[in-house]
Amino acid sequence: MKHKVTMQHIADTLNISKNSVSQALSGKGGVSEETRKLIAETAFQMGYIYPQGRVNKMNDRTGCIGLIASDYAFAQKNFFGEIYLEIEQEVAKRGMNLRIQSIHQEAIDRLSLPRFLEDQQIEGILILSHLSTEYINTVIKTGIPTVLIDHHHPNIQADCILTNNRFGAYDAVQHLMDLGHREIGFAGNIRYSPSYYERLEGYRMALEDHHLELNPDFIIKDAKEEMDAVLRQLSRMKQQPTAWFCVNDALGFLFNSGLQQFGMKVPEEVSVCSFDNGQLSRMATPTTTSIEVNLKFYGIKAVEQLFWRIEHRGQPFMEILLPTTLIQRESTGVCNRVGQLV
Incomplete structure (x- = not known):
């Protein structure tokens, strides 16, 4: 007993x-x-x-849920904006109010929490994307139930709602292999986000499962989302892969355009596949094949998990992985060549 x-x-x-x-x-x-x-x-x-x-x-029942994120995350309206709107609707369905606070870099550095957190004016907190690990742990120490959205870290003990980045990247590379590609490049800044590192792991997993040798010359792990930087990186390569997997749509857009500036036809000579299925993948010429993340489901599951956590504070923390879907467009085609010089 x-x-x-x-x-x-x-x-x-x-x-x-x-x-x-x-x-x-x-x-x-x-x-x-x-x-x-x-x-x-x-x-x-x-x-x-x-x-x-x-x-x-x-x-005390405050009737309020908090949502915090960095200035950068709130600025990404095409991705995080849709998640935020769904969160707002889901919280309202439960008869509660959503309090939102953008966290400036200075506040992150000083570990300064919003007043509604300091004064315990909310019943639960959602953290959208990544702040510093130390800052997130400072939030958690308030004792207010916390759920992370699109971020996790071994040193953070909290529930997390995440994209299945490894399997999504695996599907992207599998798609390129199904088109006959065997020399596939990777582009992303893996230090920026755990999600990007996990997408590199999915890329590697797909190559290993198909007994393809990993070519380090085809892997860009510090890619910057700037056209000049992309052009410099492409110009340094002695040989081009027949296809590129980019960790997000911004890089996919830049590689799509940059390769064409080097005189290569997309997808006739090189294919490009990206991740997130955001607006940039649809604006590119040609349009970019991308891995879709169900952003509305992100918001629904985050609120659902937070309300569960409020009622089950002593239960083990969970990471919930949301599935992805490949959206095929014009930027990926059948491989017609082996890797060539730029």
């Missing part, structure tokens, strides 16, 4: 006095803000049940 968790149990766990625990959980003064948050978080984790009539400030 499971024993009832008491204030003394919490005090013993934290090696502090029972009086400090009582003051913190009743919302009274006498303990620092940092200690109060630590006690509240420990109480949640241990399954402490508050006596009737006693209200923990962290458990």
Whole structure:
């Protein structure tokens, strides 16, 4: 039979006095803000049940959910904007309000949290894309249930809603192989995001499964999303692969255009496949084959998981992988050559 968790149990766990625990959980003064948050978080984790009539400030029903992201993420309206709109609708369906805060780089560096987080004015928090690991952990230490969207890290203990990047990249490379390509390049900045590193892993997995040798000369792991940088990288290559897999649509757009500036025809001489299926993949000439991410489903699952976490604080954290779909367009075609000089 499971024993009832008491204030003394919490005090013993934290090696502090029972009086400090009582003051913190009743919302009274006498303990620092940092200690109060630590006690509240420990109480949640241990399954402490508050006596009737006693209200923990962290458990007050505020009717609000928070959403934070970097300035850069909020600026990516074609990708994160659609996720945000779905989140707003899903939160409203549950009769709650969404509070949004853009996090400037200065705040990230200073580990400065939005006021609604500091003052415990929300019941749960969604973090869109990546901030620094230290900043995200500072958010988590408030004890407010947290769900990450399109980001994770081994040093972050929280639920995460993620794209199945490895399998999506695998499908992209598989598509190119099905068209007869055996010399396939990779382009992305794997230090920028865990998602891009995982797409490199999916690329490698596909090559290995088809017993194709990995050519390091065809892998660009520090690709910049600038035309001049793409042209420089292409010009340094002694030989061009017959196809490129790019980690996002921006790079796909730039490689599509850059290769044509070098006089190569897409897809007759070189194919290009990208990831995200955003606006740039449809604007490119020729239009770019891309891996689609269901952005609306991202928002739905994030809100669903956050509300589940609010009610199940002591359960193990989960990473939920969302499937992808290959959208074939004009930029990929049957391989008609072996790799050639630029």
